[in-house]
Amino acid sequence: MNWITNYVRPKINSILGRREVPENLWIKCPETGEMVFHNDLEENHFVIPASGFHMKMTAEARLKHMFDEGKYTVLPSPKVPQDPLKFRDSKKYSDRLRENRTKTGIEDSIVSAHGLVGDVEIVACVHDFAFMGGSLGIAAGEAIIQAFEAAIARNCPLVMFPASGGARMQEGILSLMQLPRTTVALQMLKEAGLPYIVVLTNPTTGGVSASYAMLGDIHIAEPGAEIGFAGKRVIEQTIREKLPEGFQTSEYLLEHGMIDMVVHRHDIPGTVARLLRIFLKLDAPAPVALPAPPIEPAPAEAAE
């Protein structure tokens, strides 16, 4: 560790926006084991073509896929205190932050942007799971608050894409405080009469699920996403029995009334745009523009 690795390289990486994804990478489908060429996967928005398995996406890939013609403007990252607890577990938290910035090219786990989706202006707020498991700390909380403020200022809806293991333990109680803080922000949006749509992606758990991820006007989920409050291991240890099949998946939550719909990733921009045009009492788009409502067949394990 020296000045070059700690400071110069992350800076260069973030300036060039370089991501460490080799061009010739093969990726294995976690469900079927099928090998897929990275470029093909990227072209299919990280959905395995044969199995339909939804892989995790970087915030950048998500924004490109979501916005019309892949065009959007990123909101600046907020300035927040770094490592307020001077935290250290097996590694110093400040080192962890630096490494994650180098690895991902982003400042923290939230990237927000504004632009058009199906010709409707929105602010989108995206968790990048690659940055410390998409965890929620002061930086992410503040970025979310500023995204809601930006949406209110622009008088437009906010669409949230959680992908997070929950609160960032390295910030202790300050990470827990992001639950009420982000809730204040979404209340301001709701009181401004603007819609708030949550698109739950894999995974949405812990403190993130127990705050803004479950307070949307509409809850959409990608197929097969893990969504829940308590971790599976903790539950198993508490009840000392095996968990039901498909437990804490999107389809399971749909069945239990916690979400409105499960939508294939390819159809999410269209679904969001269609709903928002109705919310905002805008005219229906020209007949060719949007796909029909997706009908998701329930997977075998959740069908009983």
Add this chain to the structure above:
Amino acid sequence: MHTYLDFEKPIADLEGKILELRKLASEDESIDTGDEIARLETRARDATIDIYNKLNPWQKTQVARHPDRPHFNDYAKTLFDEFTPLAGDRKFAEDAAIQAGFARFRGQPVVVIGQEKGHDTKSRIHHNFGSARPEGYRKAIRVMELADRFGIPVITLVDTAGAYPGVGAEERGQAEAIARSTEICLNLRAPLISMIIGEGGSGGAIAIAVGNRVYMLEHSIYSVISPEGAASILWRDPTRARDAATAMKITAEDLRGLGIIDGIIREPAGGAHRDHESVISTAGDTIAKALEELSGRSGDELRAERRKKFLDIGRRIG
């Protein structure tokens, strides 16, 4: 029988000797133990003060979880008159892990809500050890909304290891229930005063702890995850809970330093479990002062002030 914690051994030894001498004196009246007992009592008191002045975060965790620590029902009985618990979320079930009801506090109508851990095997099971299911939070929401309609101040007493991690709790939307309860706290136009009386365990605690004023008892803890949980995730070693407790900054002093709580309620020497009455009365004085400070403010002011208070958290840390 008093339950001594590991680090209380010097106190246990001295108090044990006192008990022995008392027993001796009661059996044989010719032995004069008065002076010796007085001497030992002074030493035991000094040892207690000394040990409790220097509690580390992990020791505080154990004090916060002490089985004899005053729990919700002790406060409800001592601090309030006419406490009338209400049951049920009107949707699915009654959850006794969260108690909620109307009461009078020094004459003034209030609503009191909080987790109850129970004090023996039977009551602990009845209250699910203070770990609420979604129905508990939905009952809290229902009662808070009732308080809001009638402009009655809400007092929440927080004491939970966390929301219950179970299959049914997940199926019925534990995450949504917690999120919604937090949202209602932030929406209230009635005054809301929160007090961490034992354990403030993560989302299950904050769901009812978003007050205009938030206080902690001196030896209570408030944390995003239990020290054991953090140790097993971050250090991959659950025995390092002590390190996790220190690193995560979970004590009342820490939280005041971070600007998260408004005040600390002092506990008697040796902790709240050694003198229920005195700590409950100190807590009462704090609540009275807070209610007085908040009286005369409009509902809109109370709500706006509460929201601003939470938005400001963390913004002034250098």
